[in-house]
Amino acid sequence: MRTLIDELPASKIREVANAAMGRGDVLAFWFGESDEPTPQFIRDAAARSIADGETFYSHNLGLTELREAIAGYASALHPCVDSARIAVTSSGVSALMLAMQALVGAGDEVVAVVPVWPNLTAQPAILGAHVTRFALRPEPDGAWRLDVEALKRAVTDRTRVLLVNSPNNPTGWTLTRAEQQALLAHCRSTGTWIVADEVYERIFFAGGEHGACAPSFLDIATADDRLIVVHSFSKSFLMTGWRLGWLVLPAGMAPSLAKLIEFNTSCAPVFVQRAGLAALARADGFVPGLVARLKACRDTLLPRLHALPGVQVATPPGGLYAFFRAPGSDDSLSFAKRLVESAGVGLAPGAAFGAEGEGWLRWCFASHDPRRLEVGVDRLATFLAL
Numbered sequence: 001m002r003t004l005i006d007e008l009p010a011s012k013i014r015e016v017a018n019a020a021m022g023r024g025d026v027l028a029f030w031f032g033e034s035d036e037p038t039p040q041f042i043r044d045a046a047a048r049s050i051a052d053g054e055t056f057y058s059h060n061l062g063l064t065e066l067r068e069a070i071a072g073y074a075s076a077l078h079p080c081v082d083s084a085r086i087a088v089t090s091s092g093v094s095a096l097m098l099a100m101q102a103l104v105g106a107g108d109e110v111v112a113v114v115p116v117w118p119n120l121t122a123q124p125a126i127l128g129a130h131v132t133r134f135a136l137r138p139e140p141d142g143a144w145r146l147d148v149e150a151l152k153r154a155v156t157d158r159t160r161v162l163l164v165n166s167p168n169n170p171t172g173w174t175l176t177r178a179e180q181q182a183l184l185a186h187c188r189s190t191g192t193w194i195v196a197d198e199v200y201e202r203i204f205f206a207g208g209e210h211g212a213c214a215p216s217f218l219d220i221a222t223a224d225d226r227l228i229v230v231h232s233f234s235k236s237f238l239m240t241g242w243r244l245g246w247l248v249l250p251a252g253m254a255p256s257l258a259k260l261i262e263f264n265t266s267c268a269p270v271f272v273q274r275a276g277l278a279a280l281a282r283a284d285g286f287v288p289g290l291v292a293r294l295k296a297c298r299d300t301l302l303p304r305l306h307a308l309p310g311v312q313v314a315t316p317p318g319g320l321y322a323f324f325r326a327p328g329s330d331d332s333l334s335f336a337k338r339l340v341e342s343a344g345v346g347l348a349p350g351a352a353f354g355a356e357g358e359g360w361l362r363w364c365f366a367s368h369d370p371r372r373l374e375v376g377v378d379r380l381a382t383f384l385a386l
């Protein structure tokens with residue numbers, strides 16, 4: 001085994017979850033998914049496809065009709081995206097890995113905005129790249145902020161890739177349009193690629209000038225920019241278990257990605273792609289309702305968390321998570337283990353997202369039943385009062 005692989009840290013979220021294995025009384029908020037299953041119309045499309053015998057390989061880049069549907073979906077939210085720039089992938093995490101494989105090799109420098117879902121920084125490290133962590137900073141109100149000027153200084157002409165996830169898992173921090181413009185202009189000047197993980201773009205509650213979508217690099221970049229945008233069906237369509245995502249590539253790059261996909265998964269399963277087609281066909285009827293339900297979850301959890309003595313938390317503008325500190329949470333892993341063992345509340349320790357997240361806890365608020373969140377806060381309150 002390569003030493004580098006041996007040294008990869010095991011998931012601290014799993015470590016907490018494993019400590020509570022087999023217990024029926026635990027309210028689990030540790031993973032980044034809702035407890036609501038995939039909508040029936042999407043499941044039906046997959047079942048029909050299997051019944052029709054669609055059990056064969058597809059084109060490496062995905063079914064033509066799905067690439068066209070994704071391009072249409074993206075073009076309704078952003079300036080026009082040509083279907084030739086779309087690559088269908090077997091999940092968002094695979095899309096991220098493909099982007100990294102396409103861009104970085106041993107010794108290349110990647111600057112990653114952190115804290116962040118650990119897969120983003122592990123992938124370039126697996127490829128032998130050197131990952132420089134650039135930290136967002138928490139404000140006294142619990143919101144996380146980016147020092148754009150300092151990030152621009154950290155990204156130089158030696159930086160191959162700037163990796164940024166917005167809306168961010170775990171903090172909820174979301175890039176503003178002005179910050180995106182500054183970063184794009186800077187990366188153009190240094191020749192740095194931007195890999196933008198925008199899997200939570202629809203899970204954005206601030207609405208306003210951008211409507212149903214967080215600010216995206218696709219709104220300001222051209223098809224010739226060194227920009228790869230990573231997407232997933234997991235979050236906006238409740239399809240975490242299906243493993244379906246996509247990449248928006250610069251013009252002309254798709255044939256190279258087709259080769260890489262061949263060597264990774266060859267293609268996404270056709271019946272899963274059919275499910276994706278069904279999801280996109282009814283996106284306008286489904287996604288706004290989902291976002292409204294998630295907003296109700298957020299607005300159930302946040303004021304209650306905020307009201308607990310000593311808890312530091314800000315209302316996230318996007319994403320599925322409340323990220324907070326509590327009295328005694330300086331060692332977030334041991335706090336999360338004690339919390340699940342004695343109070344039956346399962347949270348993700350902030351340390352799982354890097355040293356920058358230490359002392360914080362992530363609570364996924366996506367639930368079909370907001371009352372679960374209320375019970376969870378009651379249990380946390382009792383635990384903190386002990």
Ligand SMILES: Cc1ncc(COP(=O)(O)O)c(C=O)c1O
Pocket residue numbers: 032091092093094117165168169197199231232233234240243244245
């Ligand atoms: C920031 C971020 N990017 C990408 C993904 C990948 O999603 P999936 O592999 O389920 O498509 C996740 C999942 O939690 C995530 O939080």
